[in-house]
Amino acid sequence: MDFPQLEPDGKLPDRNQPTPRKLAMKKLFKGILDFQSEDFEAHRELFKDLKSSQNPHTLFIGCCDSRVVPTLITKTNPGDLYVVRNVANIVPPYHLRDHFIGSVSAIEYAVMGLKVESIVICGHSNCGGCYALNESPESLKYMPNLLNWLDIIREVPERVSQLMKGDSAAEREWITEEVNILVQMENILSYPYVRERVESGSLKVMGWYYIIETGEIYNFNDDTGHFELVE
Numbered sequence: 001m002d003f004p005q006l007e008p009d010g011k012l013p014d015r016n017q018p019t020p021r022k023l024a025m026k027k028l029f030k031g032i033l034d035f036q037s038e039d040f041e042a043h044r045e046l047f048k049d050l051k052s053s054q055n056p057h058t059l060f061i062g063c064c065d066s067r068v069v070p071t072l073i074t075k076t077n078p079g080d081l082y083v084v085r086n087v088a089n090i091v092p093p094y095h096l097r098d099h100f101i102g103s104v105s106a107i108e109y110a111v112m113g114l115k116v117e118s119i120v121i122c123g124h125s126n127c128g129g130c131y132a133l134n135e136s137p138e139s140l141k142y143m144p145n146l147l148n149w150l151d152i153i154r155e156v157p158e159r160v161s162q163l164m165k166g167d168s169a170a171e172r173e174w175i176t177e178e179v180n181i182l183v184q185m186e187n188i189l190s191y192p193y194v195r196e197r198v199e200s201g202s203l204k205v206m207g208w209y210y211i212i213e214t215g216e217i218y219n220f221n222d223d224t225g226h227f228e229l230v231e
């Protein structure tokens with residue numbers, strides 16, 4: 001049995017005051033009903049078309065971060081994007097497939113099964129996963145699985161150091177986020193079926209850098225070697 005936590009002043013909590021957990025649940029359930037009466041109604045035909053199959057054109061690999069919402073930032077509809085999200089938008093190199101089978105199997109299905117035409121690897125500003133790369137592993141010891149996951153991209157900080165012009169934390173942050181995207185663009189080409197399709201021209205891999213506070217997206221240009229604002 002759970003006993004109620006006392007308030008800081010030693011009194012019992014007021015039963016009439018909603019707790020943060022109850023407020024979150026209320027918000028979620030209200031959201032479901034609002035979706036059904038508004039968004040679903042507005043796209044009723046689309047959902048009917050999607051009833052028994054999907055034909056997404058793009059595999060979107062993004063971070064789990066709550067502020068990065070793939071369909072919102074691309075203004076796409078249900079059925080357009082096949083989405084893989086994990087901490088720091090990582091693509092495990094192909095030879096690690098036995099260890100990180102969740103992300104790898106989704107990539108396999110998107111490319112081999114759904115035959116997507118493009119893959120977007122989308123990093124973002126203020127990424128906690130990238131930030132953690134620059135912290136000591138000791139500080140993350142209480143999250144051993146996260147530590148294990150971030151080990152996939154341990155090469156990133158070293159590459160960042162070579163690119164830094166100054167030594168500010170802000171510069172390290174955004175360069176880490178951009179280099180991380182480039183590393184994932186390299187990793188995705190270690191998948192033989194991805195490389196094959198990219199070389200034959202039937203699949204395009206893009207690297208995007210999304211800025212949370214402006215809504216801007218910078219697309220990596222292979223020819224110039226820079227992230228360029230999509231405009």
Ligand SMILES: [Zn+2]
Nearest residue numbers: 063065127128
């Ligand atoms: Zn992130």
